[in-house]
Amino acid sequence: MFFDPREVGMKPEPFKHSVYSALVVPRPIGWISSLSAEGVVNLAPFSFFNALSGDPPCVMYCPNAVKPGTGEKKDSYQNVQDTGEFVFNMCTWDLRNEMIATAEHAPASVDEMAKAGIEAAPCNNVSPPRVKASAIALECKHIQTIDLPPGRNSQSHVVMGEVVGVHINDDVITDGIVDIHKMELIARLSYLDYAKIESENIIALKRPDNVVHPSEQK
Ligand SMILES: Cc1cc2nc3c(=O)[nH]c(=O)nc-3n(C[C@H](O)[C@H](O)[C@H](O)COP(=O)(O)O)c2cc1C
Known part of the structure; x- marks a missing residue:
């Protein structure tokens, strides 16, 4: 089948739900911690997330819609506009339940790390805390926010x-x-599905021209 989302949106017949989450998979999960202007800790997962470049190292995530019932922007959006800082925390398989807990739409006044029973650790160059149990955390300074074209129901x-x-x-x-054999990575699949990346399923592939990029050398 073919459809143009500008004409029919992302849930044409016969789909029961918006299909978009099933079309670009698997996705990494950016587990983003930030601080509000009042200093309240926020933590939320974003699968519209990725590394953007390596030199300089940059990342992006994409908050959409608003907090249900309030009309307010998501805290992970507002906090970074207000304070200019955020942290990417790697979510691994063992942290999946904590990650899901932080997808709750809590008021901005709630410390979502504490609420989910997640231990915080301090950062060095930014003020928001990181998730202590995350094997990798990236402290980030805000560069820019780009507003995508308005959607049918969200921005x-x-x-x-x-x-x-x-x-x-x-x-x-x-x-x-x-x-990565020592980390049980988690990937976001479609709808409510996730996958565990297990060591026996990881392979190395050499590129055809046999040129090895410095970042790929072991
Ligand atoms: C695995 C996963 C991925 C998600 N990815 C996104 C995303 O890319 N963009 C988004 O706006 N919301 C995403 N959400 C929903 C947010 O995590 C949720 O709206 C959260 O409450 C936002 O919190 P905040 O208001 O504290 O920023 C995702 C939820 C889950 C469980």
């Missing part, structure tokens, strides 16, 4: 940040590389 914003601090748990460093 999305691409929030970009430059990485100004990198935390890597020493336990996942082996012989000079970040050892």
Whole structure:
């Protein structure tokens, strides 16, 4: 089938739900911590998230819609506009329940890390705390927010940040590389589905021209 979302949206017949979450998969989860202007900790998952560039290292996430019933922008959007800082925390399989708990639409006055029983750790170059149990955390300074074209029912914003601090748990460093075999990674699939990336399913592929990029050298 083919459809033009500008004409029929993302839920044409025969789909029961918006299909978009099933079309670009798997996705990483950016578990974003930030502080409100009043200093309240916020933590929320974003699968419209990715690394943007390596030099300088930059990441993006995309808050959409508003908090149900309030008409307010999501805290992860508003906080970064107000304070200019956020942290990417890596979500792994063992943290999936805590991650889901932080998707709750809590009022801005609620510390979502504490509410989900997640231990915080301090950052070095930004004020928001990081998730202590995350194997990797990236401290980010806000670069720019781009408003995407208005949607049928929501407005999305691409929030970009430059990485100004990198935390890597020493336990996942082996012989000079970040050892993904030591992390049970989680991927966002479609609808309510997620996948665990298990060590036996990880393979290395050499590129055809045999040129190895410096960042890929082991
Ligand atoms: C795995 C997962 C991925 C999500 N990805 C996004 C996303 O990319 N953009 C978005 O606006 N909301 C996303 N959400 C929903 C937000 O996490 C949710 O609206 C959250 O309450 C926002 O919190 P905040 O108001 O504290 O920022 C996602 C939820 C889950 C569970």
